Amino acid sequence: MYTTELKDKNQKSAAVSLADEDPEKLAAFEARVAADDFIEPKDWMPEAYRKTLVRQISQHAHSEIVGMLPEGNWITRAPNLRRKAILLAKVQDEGGHGLYLYAAAETLGTSREEMIEALHSGKAKYSTIFNYPTLTWADIGAIGWLVDGAAIMNQVPLQRTSYGPYARAMVRICKEESFHQRQGYEIMCVLAAGTPEQKRMAQDALDRWWWPSLMMFGPPDDKSPNTAQSVRWRIKRETNDELRQRFVDVTVPQAEAIGLRVPDPALHWNEARGSYDFGDIDWEEFYAVVRGEGPVARERTQARVKAWEDGAWVREAAAAHASKRAMKMAAE
Amino acid sequence: MNANWPLWEVFVRAKNGLAHKHAGSVHAADARMAIEAARDVYTRRMEGVSLWVVPSSAIVASDPKETTDLFAPAEDKVYRHPTFYTIPGGVKNI
């Protein structure tokens, strides 16, 4: 998901031992978190908690920002004005989400520049899902429905995450996300009820986005060693596998309702569990994309770096204008 | 020159009659730009009719380490609450 612990390259050096912490402060902290109290920026916190949060929140922020690229790709080619206005509003929302999250991470003592630099240098990760290309208009439907759907699944419990600024950012984000998924599903509904070509296009998009969407929840629990710690600290509220299962359970009937087929021959309803059983995920593909081997990974980073560099003169001009005006005001 | 824009705290008045409430923060070169960025980011869905932006560096916050000392004096003054007082049964409108 946006918040799976994709390891940064420097993670080993960043590993901080809890044994170095003041045991009394640590115990008080753990008790507060266990009682569902919120931790605020100036409160004492273990270094490992701070580091995990910075990594998770900045990864999440980067995902929102990079996530604007695959959809931005279709703004100028949206099939009509209604769709174009909607897509524009959605992509703008994602930019705002990135900003809320960067601001939350900044309260932990990491500057915006450091985070952006880490994204551009490839040191920081973002969700693997955005390294897949958007080939047809149906992909915009599939992204809203599946990718935003998976994001919502993950983000709703994070509204109660233990770090106050992160939780508050999540509340705003969740409020805005709800239309994202519905507009995507609506695109799929229209295509699925359209001409045979349109229906094929919708099915093709589902075929390509289904598995990467399941991978968004991150590695299986037994391959996710930090999950227990993160759940204990209420940085994560549910495990990757729990969230993934819930996503499958709610999404399969949505596909069936519009006559689309989930591309998984092993998928079937398990009466005893009250859940769908589903096939094995290709984790090799996931780890390859994490390593930066996604189909359009290079393109995504290049686009971000280019946008940042092309905007440099604007940032400088605005700063020069502000300091000139401040000087004039001081002289008056 | 340093092109890193300073941080501003954003306060939004949801509608007249209500106080401005902290909504989040933005980076901006100056106050006008902070207002415009805050408008774009925090009021896209008619969440506000008025904005305040304050340089984050201008905010002085109490220290969580002194929470006990700072707020303790309020704790033993229960007589500040109406429920502290005993009123004879049957007496009304008080």
Ligand SMILES: [Fe+2]
């Ligand atoms: Fe988002």
Ligand SMILES: [Fe+2]
């Ligand atoms: Fe979204």
